[in-house]
Amino acid sequence: MCAAQWACRLQQQGWHAILLVPPELEEQLRTYPDVREASERAGSAQRIVATRSLTDGGTEASPKEDAGAGSFWMGTFPQWLAAIGSHVAGRLADPDEELQALRGAALRAQLPPAEREALTARDATLYQAFVLGKPKLKDVCYRDDLPRVDRLKAIGVNLWERAWTEKSLKGRLCRHAAARELKEHPPDLPAGARQIVLFVDEAQEYLLIQLEALIAVKDAWERKVRTELVLLGDLNQRIEPTGFYWDSLLEADDKHTQLELVRNYRNSSKVLTLAKRIWDLAQKHTEEVKGRSLPPPAEPVHAFEEGEPI
Known part of the structure; x- marks a missing residue:
């Protein structure tokens, strides 16, 4: 919601605002009043320019925006690829x-057949992140899944690439x-x-190479107009083992x-x-058994309210 509101405000100031969101959030965000208004403003600005173009003797509507208005677009990453006319649009594999x-x-x-059948979509992500990608020991997903990744390395990259030449997958592209x-x-x-x-939004769910690609797009556009790329994510909420952690972006940008x-x-x-007290106890146990440390809770001083006694 905060990212959507931020994008909407910048659109009011004349920015071409683009918001990439997960599929499960898109429908919910479209009901948000600020998003509806931003979409309507962007549509009105384009209609005004189209009318002016025809009035001035043009034969077709101009795609350019009104001088005082920005544009607004929101959708998923695959939808955005289609919207910008990327040559990979429509070829992205599910x-x-x-x-x-x-x-x-x-x-x-x-x-072995049993091992092949046991493969999951998560393994496909691990393969792309840590076999095709560049594994880093700093990445907690890589460390936790190291035995699994080592087994996936038995599947050669050349065999992975050959799989995409099969008739049912020909022309499709993995992430x-x-x-x-x-x-x-x-x-x-x-x-x-x-x-x-x-x-x-939810940048932690993107493969590192996907974020590097977005940085490359930003750099290309920035040679012509001012372009800002804002990545919003929380590694503690990561679902997919994508091989992304914040320090990895320091190397890319x-x-x-x-x-x-x-x-x-x-x-x-x-x-x-209370969470801090529980975390302190958990840390002591973790050190004793040499287990994985849990992420610390936020500092109480940063809470938005005092709350009821517990």
């Missing part, structure tokens, strides 16, 4: 197709391949845009500004104080 490719490659690698294409061939600048801001949002709107100070 999770089932990625799993099909992995099982096909595992067959060629002569993995890693699509990101590589986008990185090497950034799309053209959006028509009429004078300044662009691209928000990426040395011109970034990093902001840490510390204000906690979910829990009261009383709840966080």
Whole structure:
């Protein structure tokens, strides 16, 4: 909601605002009043320019925006690829197709049938993140899944690539391949845009190479107009083992500004104080058994309210 509101406000100030969100949030955000109004403003601005173009003797509507208005677009990453006319649009494989490719490659690698059947969509993500990608020991998912990744390495990259030449998958692109294409061939600048801001929500669910591709798009657009890329994410809420952690972006982009949002709107100070005591106990046990450390709770001083006594 905060990212959507931020994008809407910038659109009012004349920015070409783009908001990439997960599929499960898109429908909910479209009911948000600010999002509806931003979409209506962007549509009205384009209709005004189209009318002026025809009035001035033009034969077709101009795609450019009104001088005082910005544009607003919200959707998923695949939808955005289609909207910008990327040559990878419509070719992005879904999770089932990625799993099909992995099982096909595992067959060629002569993995036992039971092991092939046990492969999941999560394994397809692990393969792209840590076999096709660059594994880093700093990444907690890589450390936790190291035995699994080592087993996936038995599936050669050449076998993975051959799997995508099968008739049912020919022409399709896995996330890693699509990101590589986008990185090497950034799309053209959006028509009429004078300044662009691209928000990426839940950035922790993207493969590192996907974020590197978005940085490449930002750099290409920035050569022509001011372009800002805003990545919003929380590694503690990561679901997919994507191989992304914040330090990895330092290697991909040395011109970034990093902001840490510390204000906690979910829990009261009383709840966080209790959580800190429980966490301290858990830490002692973790050290004794040499287990995995849990992420610390937010500081009580950053809570939005004091709350009821516990």
